[in-house]
Amino acid sequence: MAAAPEPVLILGGGLMGLAIAHQLARRGESVLVLSRRRSEAAGFVAAGMLAPHAEGLRGDLLALGQASQARIPAWVAQIEADSGLPCGLRPCGIVVPFASVEERDAYPTAGCGQPLDRQALEREVPGIGASWAAGLLFEQDGQIDNRRRLMRALERACVELGVTFQEGTEVLGLERDGVGALQAVQLRNAAGEAQRLPAERAVLTCGAWSAQLLPELPIAPVKGQMLSLQGPRQALGRVIFGPGTYLVPREDGLLVVGATSEADAGFSEGLTPVGQRQLQDGIAALLPAASHWPPMERWWGFRPCTPDEAPLLGTSPIPGLWLAAGHHRNGVLLAAITAELLGREISPTGPPANNLDLTLPSGRPWQQAFGWDRFAGEGRS
Template sequence: MRIIVLGAGVIGVTSAWYLAEAGHEVTVIDRQPAPARETSFANAGEVSPGYSAPWAAPGIPLKALKWMMQRHAPLIVQPRPDWAKLTWLARMLGNCTPEAYNANKARMVRLAEYSRDCLGALRDETGIAYDERRLGTLQVFRKEAQMAAAEKDIAVLREGGVPFEVLDAEGCARAEPGLAKGEIVGGLRLPGDETGDCFKFTTALAALCEAKGVAFRYGVGVERLVVEGGRVTGAMTAEGPVTGDAVVVALGSFSPALVKPLGLGLPVYPVKGYSLTLPVVDAGAAPVSTVMDETYKVAITRLGDRIRVGGLAEIAGFDLSLPPARKATLLRSVEGLFGGAGDVDRAEFWCGLRPMTPDGTPVVGRTPVPGLFLNTGHGTLGWTMAAGSGRVLADIVSGRRSGIETADLGIARYGREGRRGGALVPARA
């Protein structure tokens, strides 16, 4: 089959890789001049199946209200009126029940664990390098109350068979010798998690895709999907139509606008995240792998000779501004835990739009419209779930049985809401 993949971020490129592996003729289209130039460019660097959980959880509404009152808040909701934002938030709040949380987390962990296995197999097959480390993730707590609250997460990990270690302050220091003494009271370590530079991975994989015959068309904007006889047969671009047997939409936060004219209400909304990238100046004081700062909801990751500090969540539509206050929060976290490890004066400040679904699970698979497939809505876990999502998507397109259950990953789980369509985002693909 001739498959058109819209989007050359980590989700689009991994989709292209597995589709090409399955024997399809693949063309990838992206408005940027090269792969991974938007949300995949400078994310936190975590491949963390152990932390795959939906934001929508019991108790989150109250926590969110408290966070928004803090100076260095991990969550910011801009007050500007936005019907799409209000609709998405309402649907997310509807998922903050124990029953919904358990169902959503089970889906996410299933896909994330599978994705880690797929990433490992891909790495072994290709020898791809991306500043990867397989040294686990350490979530650190500055307060005893945070340690106590972690018992709920530990119970979920235990039930799911995910390896973990509960550490006191000395144990955290052994795992991460650079951690500032006196800043933390304990931590939760997940030894099975990995780290790596998503931008380097996506760029390298795109090159491997090209070697397999995948065609990349960069700097080409997508205007709309082409439908003939009720079937999607291609995409109309700024350079004219591109036709194929099927189209995969992997445009992150911009996916809903593209599929809305076809009657699909894809409940994906952009949640803005920020990062800093600092050159390492004191290797002994730098993190070994990834440290999750529970207080600020910030991840601090070692990527080769750099430190990536990523996190925060701002619900502000498609705003890409870089407020100094957000940078100050990231700096406060990294300087508090790994003071002097990175060159603050040369820090690169960045933001990206995470495509979030209200239930936390991405939307992967076929749609009610023949010839149209989706691979989007991964939120903060795009890097974690990329390889598995790409493999699942390729299996579904090819009509093959996948390595995991996939029936509950598609847009069909939203029922009539997913079919009706709604004004979720402005058109820009």
């Protein structure tokens, strides 16, 4: 009898790791997820905005975001069917307020949104702060409840499809054979024991920590602090995406407030008075009434950031090791397309992916546009 094929190893069980594990399992692969600490994943931290237009993305990254956005309803439906759990997708539209009409019209994605004057802004967001003169409504943008629903549904869907997990396992190193290809990973398991796991195929999805395993990768952490308030159930219908602060209303009235963007904080844990004050000031400017809503939780996490703020997708310097890392502030948005692209690359003989037609404005194939070596010659920033 032929030996069972080695599983594809997923290094890091955060959002990308789970989304790719799910996709590979659907393609008939055996998959093992090695996860150091699920609770530190940015997938549990994020606000869950699905916002290629409100974020003002440009060029190839905007096209990637739009392609992912188009896939999200079917992707979510699949996860919900496989897991039996809701993901909390809410196509509620996002309003971006501006201090002036000129600022509004200069926004990179202004042409994709509906321009709002002050009166229309008040109609869309009753109670919005007095300092905003204009806005853009992006009806096509929305949100998903990643923290309470999507991550758990993805985990459940993976388990239902036979994916195995080693939680509490830290990958310590990647071992190469004589020609430089991946042959094993070294790890420390939950009991603290050192182990060596043979592997011909693995995906590096360690988020902000990815460069600790592969120092060639230009990925650095950008810390974000968040908080939540409990509002009345229907107090806010749309997400408000202000400069420096955004308000994301969940179905049950919970208002998720984000986020600081601290590139100099490294991996320093914890909240800071300056960061929390920035969020409180942002709430007061965007929706003054919300300043009086009771606080529920405060938390923080680390965005995986690259020099151009776009992800590293596809092959790596090590044959047999693929990359899905560096999604910075748009990983929730990009999870659907990331899983689909990587699933097809790693498991090309599986069932055909959905009509995967990804045309980028640069004319480059995605493997080049988002390749890990696209910064060659630029130096690390």
